[in-house]
Amino acid sequence: MIKRILLLITLILQFSFLHAGIVILNGLTHSYKIENGKVYKGKVAIENTSNNPQSVKLFLQDFSYHADGTINYSALHTNKRTNGEWIKLNTNLITLKGKEKTEVLYEITVPDQARDAGSYWSVIIVEPVEDIKPSDNKAGVNITSVIRYAIQVITDFETEKAKPDLKFESVKVEKLEGKQTVKIAVANNGNLYCKPTTAIEIYNRKTGEKIGTYSSLTMGLLPDTSKTFYIDISKIPPDKYKAAIIATDEEENAFALNVELEVKND
Incomplete structure:
Protein backbone atom coordinates (compact mmCIF):
# COMPACT_ATOMS: atom_id res chain seq x y z
CA MET A 1 0.00 0.00 0.00
CA PRO A 134 -12.43 28.85 -19.96
CA SER A 135 -13.42 26.06 -22.30
CA ASP A 136 -16.82 25.31 -23.75
CA ASN A 137 -15.70 21.98 -25.11
CA LYS A 138 -16.26 20.03 -21.91
CA ALA A 139 -18.75 20.32 -19.12
CA GLY A 140 -17.62 20.41 -15.52
CA VAL A 141 -14.42 21.61 -13.89
CA ASN A 142 -10.92 21.27 -15.32
CA ILE A 143 -8.38 20.47 -12.59
CA THR A 144 -4.84 21.71 -13.08
CA SER A 145 -1.97 20.33 -11.00
CA LYS A 161 22.92 30.35 24.49
CA ALA A 162 20.55 27.93 22.74
CA LYS A 163 20.40 24.20 22.23
CA PRO A 164 18.16 21.48 20.83
CA ASP A 165 16.38 19.20 23.29
CA LEU A 166 15.44 15.97 21.55
CA LYS A 167 12.74 13.72 22.99
CA PHE A 168 11.63 10.31 21.78
CA GLU A 169 7.86 10.36 21.32
CA SER A 170 7.40 6.76 20.18
CA VAL A 171 9.25 3.69 18.88
CA LYS A 172 7.50 1.14 16.67
CA VAL A 173 8.57 -1.81 14.55
CA GLU A 174 6.51 -2.14 11.38
CA LYS A 175 6.85 -3.74 7.99
CA LEU A 176 7.29 -1.12 5.27
CA GLU A 177 7.67 -2.17 1.65
CA GLY A 178 8.41 -5.70 2.79
CA LYS A 179 11.15 -4.65 5.24
CA GLN A 180 11.04 -4.65 9.02
CA THR A 181 11.56 -1.02 9.97
CA VAL A 182 11.96 0.84 13.23
CA LYS A 183 9.91 4.04 13.21
CA ILE A 184 11.24 6.53 15.75
CA ALA A 185 9.28 9.72 16.36
CA VAL A 186 11.61 12.45 17.63
CA ALA A 187 10.55 15.91 18.85
CA ASN A 188 12.77 18.95 19.26
CA ASN A 189 11.59 20.58 22.48
CA GLY A 190 14.56 22.95 22.53
CA ASN A 191 14.96 26.35 20.91
CA LEU A 192 17.59 25.61 18.24
CA TYR A 193 17.31 24.02 14.79
CA CYS A 194 19.39 20.87 14.44
CA LYS A 195 20.06 18.01 12.03
CA PRO A 196 19.89 14.76 13.98
CA THR A 197 20.52 11.20 12.94
CA THR A 198 19.02 8.32 14.88
CA ALA A 199 20.74 4.99 15.41
CA ILE A 200 19.69 1.79 17.11
CA GLU A 201 22.05 -0.64 18.84
CA ILE A 202 20.46 -4.08 19.13
CA TYR A 203 21.53 -6.65 21.75
CA ASN A 204 20.72 -10.29 22.43
CA ARG A 205 18.17 -10.23 25.21
CA LYS A 206 19.71 -13.18 27.09
CA THR A 207 23.46 -12.88 26.57
CA GLY A 208 23.80 -9.13 26.08
CA GLU A 209 25.82 -9.74 22.92
CA LYS A 210 25.63 -6.86 20.46
CA ILE A 211 23.84 -7.86 17.26
CA GLY A 212 24.48 -4.70 15.27
CA THR A 213 24.04 -0.96 14.88
CA TYR A 214 21.73 0.56 12.27
CA SER A 215 21.17 4.22 11.38
CA SER A 216 18.59 6.49 9.78
CA LEU A 217 19.02 9.32 7.33
CA THR A 218 19.86 12.75 8.75
CA MET A 219 16.96 15.19 8.82
CA GLY A 220 16.52 18.79 9.93
CA LEU A 221 14.34 19.41 12.97
CA LEU A 222 13.02 22.84 13.91
CA PRO A 223 12.06 23.78 17.49
CA ASP A 224 8.60 22.64 18.60
CA THR A 225 8.34 20.19 15.70
CA SER A 226 8.78 16.43 15.30
CA LYS A 227 9.62 13.93 12.59
CA THR A 228 9.63 10.18 12.14
CA PHE A 229 13.03 8.60 11.47
CA TYR A 230 13.09 5.24 9.68
CA ILE A 231 15.70 2.53 10.26
CA ASP A 232 15.83 -0.67 8.20
CA ILE A 233 16.42 -3.71 10.45
CA SER A 234 15.31 -6.35 7.94
CA LYS A 235 18.55 -8.29 8.52
CA ILE A 236 17.59 -8.93 12.16
CA PRO A 237 15.88 -12.34 12.64
CA PRO A 238 12.50 -12.42 14.42
CA ASP A 239 12.94 -12.39 18.21
CA LYS A 240 12.80 -10.13 21.25
CA TYR A 241 15.81 -7.89 21.85
CA LYS A 242 17.16 -5.18 24.06
CA ALA A 243 18.06 -2.00 22.23
CA ALA A 244 19.52 1.45 22.76
CA ILE A 245 18.25 4.26 20.58
CA ILE A 246 20.52 7.27 20.17
CA ALA A 247 19.78 10.58 18.45
CA THR A 248 22.86 12.65 17.65
CA ASP A 249 22.94 16.11 16.10
CA GLU A 250 25.71 17.74 14.06
CA GLU A 251 27.25 19.20 17.25
CA GLU A 252 27.56 15.69 18.70
CA ASN A 253 24.82 16.32 21.29
CA ALA A 254 23.43 12.86 22.06
CA PHE A 255 20.08 11.73 23.46
CA ALA A 256 19.53 8.07 24.34
CA LEU A 257 16.69 5.70 25.22
CA ASN A 258 16.71 2.04 26.23
CA VAL A 259 13.85 -0.08 24.90
CA GLU A 260 12.63 -3.64 24.54
CA LEU A 261 12.33 -4.49 20.85
CA GLU A 262 10.26 -7.24 19.25
CA VAL A 263 10.83 -8.20 15.63
CA LYS A 264 7.93 -10.30 14.43
CA ASN A 265 7.88 -12.94 11.73
CA ASP A 266 5.23 -11.44 9.48
Whole structure:
Protein backbone atom coordinates (compact mmCIF):
# COMPACT_ATOMS: atom_id res chain seq x y z
CA MET A 1 0.00 0.00 0.00
CA ILE A 2 2.77 2.46 0.94
CA LYS A 3 4.62 1.65 -2.27
CA ARG A 4 1.49 2.39 -4.30
CA ILE A 5 0.94 5.66 -2.43
CA LEU A 6 4.55 6.73 -2.99
CA LEU A 7 4.24 5.84 -6.67
CA LEU A 8 1.06 7.92 -6.92
CA ILE A 9 2.75 10.88 -5.22
CA THR A 10 5.74 10.53 -7.56
CA LEU A 11 3.47 10.52 -10.60
CA ILE A 12 1.58 13.56 -9.32
CA LEU A 13 4.82 15.45 -8.68
CA GLN A 14 6.18 14.48 -12.09
CA PHE A 15 3.00 15.64 -13.78
CA SER A 16 3.05 18.89 -11.79
CA PHE A 17 6.71 19.43 -12.58
CA LEU A 18 6.13 18.96 -16.29
CA HIS A 19 3.10 21.17 -16.26
CA ALA A 20 4.50 24.04 -14.25
CA GLY A 21 8.09 23.78 -15.47
CA ILE A 22 9.36 25.71 -12.43
CA VAL A 23 12.36 24.51 -10.41
CA ILE A 24 14.35 26.04 -7.55
CA LEU A 25 18.09 26.03 -8.26
CA ASN A 26 19.66 26.95 -4.91
CA GLY A 27 18.06 24.68 -2.35
CA LEU A 28 14.97 24.61 -0.16
CA THR A 29 16.66 25.52 3.13
CA HIS A 30 18.50 28.83 3.62
CA SER A 31 20.19 29.25 7.00
CA TYR A 32 21.80 32.31 8.59
CA LYS A 33 23.55 33.07 11.87
CA ILE A 34 22.30 36.53 12.78
CA GLU A 35 23.10 39.44 15.09
CA ASN A 36 21.01 42.32 16.43
CA GLY A 37 20.42 45.13 13.96
CA LYS A 38 22.19 43.48 11.03
CA VAL A 39 20.86 43.03 7.49
CA TYR A 40 21.40 39.79 5.56
CA LYS A 41 20.80 39.27 1.86
CA GLY A 42 19.61 36.15 0.12
CA LYS A 43 18.13 35.01 -3.15
CA VAL A 44 15.79 32.44 -4.64
CA ALA A 45 17.10 31.17 -7.97
CA ILE A 46 14.26 30.03 -10.24
CA GLU A 47 14.22 28.41 -13.66
CA ASN A 48 11.37 27.85 -16.09
CA THR A 49 12.26 24.53 -17.71
CA SER A 50 9.31 24.59 -20.11
CA ASN A 51 9.11 26.29 -23.48
CA ASN A 52 6.12 28.39 -22.48
CA PRO A 53 6.04 31.63 -20.44
CA GLN A 54 5.20 31.11 -16.78
CA SER A 55 4.13 33.58 -14.09
CA VAL A 56 5.18 32.84 -10.51
CA LYS A 57 4.06 34.41 -7.25
CA LEU A 58 6.09 34.49 -4.04
CA PHE A 59 4.87 35.08 -0.51
CA LEU A 60 5.74 34.31 3.10
CA GLN A 61 4.04 31.91 5.48
CA ASP A 62 4.68 30.30 8.83
CA PHE A 63 5.42 26.57 8.81
CA SER A 64 5.50 23.58 11.14
CA TYR A 65 5.37 19.78 10.92
CA HIS A 66 4.86 16.74 13.11
CA ALA A 67 5.88 13.10 13.23
CA ASP A 68 2.42 11.91 12.19
CA GLY A 69 3.07 13.44 8.77
CA THR A 70 1.04 16.61 9.15
CA ILE A 71 2.52 19.80 7.69
CA ASN A 72 1.00 23.16 8.55
CA TYR A 73 1.33 26.33 6.48
CA SER A 74 -0.28 29.34 8.12
CA ALA A 75 -0.36 33.13 8.16
CA LEU A 76 2.62 34.98 9.61
CA HIS A 77 2.63 35.40 13.40
CA THR A 78 0.91 32.04 13.84
CA ASN A 79 4.27 30.69 14.95
CA LYS A 80 5.73 32.39 18.02
CA ARG A 81 9.22 31.91 16.57
CA THR A 82 8.45 33.40 13.16
CA ASN A 83 10.97 35.63 11.38
CA GLY A 84 8.54 36.47 8.59
CA GLU A 85 8.27 40.10 9.62
CA TRP A 86 12.05 40.49 9.17
CA ILE A 87 12.03 39.29 5.54
CA LYS A 88 11.28 41.50 2.55
CA LEU A 89 11.13 40.17 -1.01
CA ASN A 90 12.09 42.50 -3.85
CA THR A 91 9.03 41.31 -5.77
CA ASN A 92 5.98 39.13 -5.25
CA LEU A 93 5.31 38.30 -8.90
CA ILE A 94 7.56 37.44 -11.83
CA THR A 95 7.03 36.14 -15.36
CA LEU A 96 9.64 33.89 -16.91
CA LYS A 97 10.01 33.24 -20.61
CA GLY A 98 10.52 29.67 -21.77
CA LYS A 99 13.88 28.29 -20.50
CA GLU A 100 14.57 31.54 -18.63
CA LYS A 101 16.32 31.76 -15.25
CA THR A 102 16.04 34.57 -12.74
CA GLU A 103 16.76 35.45 -9.12
CA VAL A 104 14.34 36.93 -6.61
CA LEU A 105 16.25 38.80 -3.91
CA TYR A 106 15.31 39.13 -0.28
CA GLU A 107 16.64 40.93 2.78
CA ILE A 108 16.48 39.85 6.40
CA THR A 109 16.51 42.89 8.70
CA VAL A 110 17.10 41.77 12.27
CA PRO A 111 15.58 44.09 14.91
CA ASP A 112 17.96 46.04 17.14
CA GLN A 113 16.67 43.98 20.01
CA ALA A 114 16.02 40.48 18.73
CA ARG A 115 14.09 38.07 20.90
CA ASP A 116 15.29 35.10 22.93
CA ALA A 117 18.25 33.03 21.76
CA GLY A 118 17.54 30.24 19.29
CA SER A 119 16.11 29.63 15.84
CA TYR A 120 13.44 31.65 14.05
CA TRP A 121 11.98 30.70 10.70
CA SER A 122 9.34 31.08 8.03
CA VAL A 123 8.99 29.85 4.45
CA ILE A 124 8.98 31.59 1.10
CA ILE A 125 6.26 29.97 -0.99
CA VAL A 126 7.01 29.86 -4.72
CA GLU A 127 3.89 29.04 -6.68
CA PRO A 128 3.25 29.05 -10.43
CA VAL A 129 0.25 31.14 -11.44
CA GLU A 130 -1.98 29.36 -13.90
CA ASP A 131 -3.90 31.37 -16.48
CA ILE A 132 -7.63 30.68 -16.35
CA LYS A 133 -8.68 29.46 -19.76
CA PRO A 134 -12.43 28.85 -19.96
CA SER A 135 -13.42 26.06 -22.30
CA ASP A 136 -16.82 25.31 -23.75
CA ASN A 137 -15.70 21.98 -25.11
CA LYS A 138 -16.26 20.03 -21.91
CA ALA A 139 -18.75 20.32 -19.12
CA GLY A 140 -17.62 20.41 -15.52
CA VAL A 141 -14.42 21.61 -13.89
CA ASN A 142 -10.92 21.27 -15.32
CA ILE A 143 -8.38 20.47 -12.59
CA THR A 144 -4.84 21.71 -13.08
CA SER A 145 -1.97 20.33 -11.00
CA VAL A 146 0.48 22.93 -9.71
CA ILE A 147 3.50 22.24 -7.54
CA ARG A 148 4.38 24.75 -4.81
CA TYR A 149 7.84 25.06 -3.32
CA ALA A 150 8.36 26.02 0.32
CA ILE A 151 11.83 27.47 0.96
CA GLN A 152 12.74 27.51 4.65
CA VAL A 153 14.53 30.65 5.80
CA ILE A 154 16.07 29.80 9.19
CA THR A 155 17.80 32.44 11.29
CA ASP A 156 19.83 31.36 14.33
CA PHE A 157 20.33 34.00 17.03
CA GLU A 158 22.91 33.70 19.86
CA THR A 159 23.40 29.99 19.25
CA GLU A 160 25.86 29.73 22.15
CA LYS A 161 22.92 30.35 24.49
CA ALA A 162 20.55 27.93 22.74
CA LYS A 163 20.40 24.20 22.23
CA PRO A 164 18.16 21.48 20.83
CA ASP A 165 16.38 19.20 23.29
CA LEU A 166 15.44 15.97 21.55
CA LYS A 167 12.74 13.72 22.99
CA PHE A 168 11.63 10.31 21.78
CA GLU A 169 7.86 10.36 21.32
CA SER A 170 7.40 6.76 20.18
CA VAL A 171 9.25 3.69 18.88
CA LYS A 172 7.50 1.14 16.67
CA VAL A 173 8.57 -1.81 14.55
CA GLU A 174 6.51 -2.14 11.38
CA LYS A 175 6.85 -3.74 7.99
CA LEU A 176 7.29 -1.12 5.27
CA GLU A 177 7.67 -2.17 1.65
CA GLY A 178 8.41 -5.70 2.79
CA LYS A 179 11.15 -4.65 5.24
CA GLN A 180 11.04 -4.65 9.02
CA THR A 181 11.56 -1.02 9.97
CA VAL A 182 11.96 0.84 13.23
CA LYS A 183 9.91 4.04 13.21
CA ILE A 184 11.24 6.53 15.75
CA ALA A 185 9.28 9.72 16.36
CA VAL A 186 11.61 12.45 17.63
CA ALA A 187 10.55 15.91 18.85
CA ASN A 188 12.77 18.95 19.26
CA ASN A 189 11.59 20.58 22.48
CA GLY A 190 14.56 22.95 22.53
CA ASN A 191 14.96 26.35 20.91
CA LEU A 192 17.59 25.61 18.24
CA TYR A 193 17.31 24.02 14.79
CA CYS A 194 19.39 20.87 14.44
CA LYS A 195 20.06 18.01 12.03
CA PRO A 196 19.89 14.76 13.98
CA THR A 197 20.52 11.20 12.94
CA THR A 198 19.02 8.32 14.88
CA ALA A 199 20.74 4.99 15.41
CA ILE A 200 19.69 1.79 17.11
CA GLU A 201 22.05 -0.64 18.84
CA ILE A 202 20.46 -4.08 19.13
CA TYR A 203 21.53 -6.65 21.75
CA ASN A 204 20.72 -10.29 22.43
CA ARG A 205 18.17 -10.23 25.21
CA LYS A 206 19.71 -13.18 27.09
CA THR A 207 23.46 -12.88 26.57
CA GLY A 208 23.80 -9.13 26.08
CA GLU A 209 25.82 -9.74 22.92
CA LYS A 210 25.63 -6.86 20.46
CA ILE A 211 23.84 -7.86 17.26
CA GLY A 212 24.48 -4.70 15.27
CA THR A 213 24.04 -0.96 14.88
CA TYR A 214 21.73 0.56 12.27
CA SER A 215 21.17 4.22 11.38
CA SER A 216 18.59 6.49 9.78
CA LEU A 217 19.02 9.32 7.33
CA THR A 218 19.86 12.75 8.75
CA MET A 219 16.96 15.19 8.82
CA GLY A 220 16.52 18.79 9.93
CA LEU A 221 14.34 19.41 12.97
CA LEU A 222 13.02 22.84 13.91
CA PRO A 223 12.06 23.78 17.49
CA ASP A 224 8.60 22.64 18.60
CA THR A 225 8.34 20.19 15.70
CA SER A 226 8.78 16.43 15.30
CA LYS A 227 9.62 13.93 12.59
CA THR A 228 9.63 10.18 12.14
CA PHE A 229 13.03 8.60 11.47
CA TYR A 230 13.09 5.24 9.68
CA ILE A 231 15.70 2.53 10.26
CA ASP A 232 15.83 -0.67 8.20
CA ILE A 233 16.42 -3.71 10.45
CA SER A 234 15.31 -6.35 7.94
CA LYS A 235 18.55 -8.29 8.52
CA ILE A 236 17.59 -8.93 12.16
CA PRO A 237 15.88 -12.34 12.64
CA PRO A 238 12.50 -12.42 14.42
CA ASP A 239 12.94 -12.39 18.21
CA LYS A 240 12.80 -10.13 21.25
CA TYR A 241 15.81 -7.89 21.85
CA LYS A 242 17.16 -5.18 24.06
CA ALA A 243 18.06 -2.00 22.23
CA ALA A 244 19.52 1.45 22.76
CA ILE A 245 18.25 4.26 20.58
CA ILE A 246 20.52 7.27 20.17
CA ALA A 247 19.78 10.58 18.45
CA THR A 248 22.86 12.65 17.65
CA ASP A 249 22.94 16.11 16.10
CA GLU A 250 25.71 17.74 14.06
CA GLU A 251 27.25 19.20 17.25
CA GLU A 252 27.56 15.69 18.70
CA ASN A 253 24.82 16.32 21.29
CA ALA A 254 23.43 12.86 22.06
CA PHE A 255 20.08 11.73 23.46
CA ALA A 256 19.53 8.07 24.34
CA LEU A 257 16.69 5.70 25.22
CA ASN A 258 16.71 2.04 26.23
CA VAL A 259 13.85 -0.08 24.90
CA GLU A 260 12.63 -3.64 24.54
CA LEU A 261 12.33 -4.49 20.85
CA GLU A 262 10.26 -7.24 19.25
CA VAL A 263 10.83 -8.20 15.63
CA LYS A 264 7.93 -10.30 14.43
CA ASN A 265 7.88 -12.94 11.73
CA ASP A 266 5.23 -11.44 9.48
